[in-house]
Amino acid sequence: MKKMLFIISHPPYANTHNTELLEAAMVGAVFDGDVSLLFRGDGVWSLLPDQHGEKVGYKTFSKMLSALPTYEVDQLFACAGSVADRNLSMATDPAIEMLSLEQQATLIAAQDVVIGAQG
Amino acid sequence: MSLHLVFNSAGFNACQQRMLSADPIILLGDGVYSADASSEQNIYILALDAQVRGVILDPSQFNLIDYDAFVALTAAHLPVVSWAE
């Protein structure tokens, strides 16, 4: 069983990368991977509640996110600094743990695989 | 120990904030523009990508590598983390 970290660093509706990464994370959990997710940089905009992606024909990222615990993806983290910089009021469900930069470094170093880089 | 692949300058910043200080970095693609001779970090540069961009780096001051060395570094480290923004 591999430790897999998905890093989401971009906002959710400029493209469909975030939903595609979330789908991969769900499949990772179905395959018994030890899956965690880290939202950082502009990726933390994905954590706003009350999104309506369907109005532009996209899947609604916040709805997918709330379904994650049913896929047993429950290690959800966000960069505390990225959230604070944006003065962001996050969704409260699912629960997301705030990490300092040092804690993020420790999280990354503990992985077998890190997925999600995008230019 | 992790190996970090850095593909551009914003990725370099994000990586530096979230890496352990002894982790090695490879600069490739537009990441080569972040090469800095005064850096004390363990940084390698994909020589081909610097050459492509006209970025001239003195081999006595920079760890310039080819794809074979790139592969060897990935084999010696886990995880291999890509950074781009």
Next chain:
Amino acid sequence: MKYTLAIHGAPYASQAAQHGIAFAEALLRQKHTIERIFFFHEGVYQALSTRVIPQGEEELLEKWQGLGSQGIELAVCIASGIKRGVINEAERLRYEKNASNLAEHFTLVGLGQLISAINDADRYVEFPS
């Protein structure tokens, strides 16, 4: 050592193909094995058979196919691929499209094939968009 590679970038919008191909060729020179090369996000466009390469530019599709002809699995994420119009003959029939365009040596596979390739490999290396 066994590697799984992921290509997230499209041709002409990233250097993902150049990086991925040169890295894969170096892996083979050093007698490593490649479990699977997985094309994800806009990386699926690498597999288009209908690309016409301008004179003087490198034929990257042929290089991918060269790896494929050596038995390396070129696996295109079906979820990322079909919604972007990258389809094989089976999907052409299923969705009643007028042409298929998945290049020879590429296959359309589910995301499970990414995860199983990661599980079966010693290393995962990703080339971003």
